[in-house]
Amino acid sequence: MSSSAMEEEAPDLLCQLENVQGLVVALCAVRWKRHQDALVELSEHGIVLIVDECCCLQAKVYLKRELFVRYEYNAQGRPRFGVSLGLFVDCLNTFSVPGQSSSIQIQYPGPDMQVLLTSLDSPDASICAEIRTRIPEAVAWNYNFEPAGTSPLTFTVRSAALKEAIEDLEWPGSSIQIILQPDPPSVILRGEGHGDLQIDLTYYVNTDLLAAFQCDLGVSFKYKYKFLRATTSNLPSSPIKESRGSKVTVGRGGMLKVQHLISVSKLSTSHPYVDSIGYKPPGRIAYVEFFVKPEESED
Incomplete structure (x- = not known):
């Protein structure tokens, strides 16, 4: 297979994280109700997850690439997809062992545009999960945060x-x-x-x-x-x-x-x-x- 064909088959993002429980904690910090949709944006600099409420409250979780032990970004531009925040957190929790640092691999997209999660802790068993994504709706609220004056x-x-x-x-x-x-x-x-x-x-x-x-x-x-x-x-x-x-x-x-x-x-x-x-x-x-x-x- 030619190198160009292999590059075409490479996912937009393939990354590895040492402590999945830490990621769960960060995402739960912006989970203020049971059913929430989140917008995920990928870039060469890292991952941003955004949740919005009534155009009055917005939260962002920034996961910079330095946070990951491996971060391979192959996309052109900045891919975006929608996902259920609760489902994402629940799936991540299945890879978490209390009191231990559980390592996972995150891949996007899968064959059907899913997010693929794979455990890296057990050499004898393969534990995987697939999270279906949806076409993202535009974030309704463009906050445009500006300083109140010359001095913060x-x-x-x-x-x-x-x-x-x-x-x-x-x-x-x-x-x-x-x-x-x-x-x-x-x-x-x-x-x-x-x-x-x-x-x-x-x-x-x-x-x-x-x-x-x-x-x-x-x-x-x-x-x-x-x-x-x-x-x-x-x-x-x-x-x-x-x-x-x-x-x-x-x-x-x-x-x-x-x-x-x-x-x-x-x-x-x-x-x-x-x-x-x-x-x-x-x-x-x-x-x-x-x-x-x-x-x-x-x-």
């Missing part, structure tokens, strides 16, 4: 603290108001409804909680609670990189961007040499972004 309006907060604060704001039963003010430099989360609840995060007072803050002009916007909660509700506890936290940025018109870093590294094993020098292999990180539109002002 942003803060970095410990991920677990942000998740806890948003969950605490559920009981007032209303929208959540986010206020950034430069003097004193602080972030205020406020809910009003059946009761009033306000959570203040003051910069310089507790740098372990609010690690970074930048705001030259005070702003205030309201967001629907269910959309704001979706940005943190499925964050894992252990794989969150607490040292770097979650970054929240307010863009033009109140568009909110929430960014998380989730580790998908292979589970470490004890080794005398590794333990003696304190060396740890570089982590592989999945980047997760949420975009939330504010409620329209009554004005």
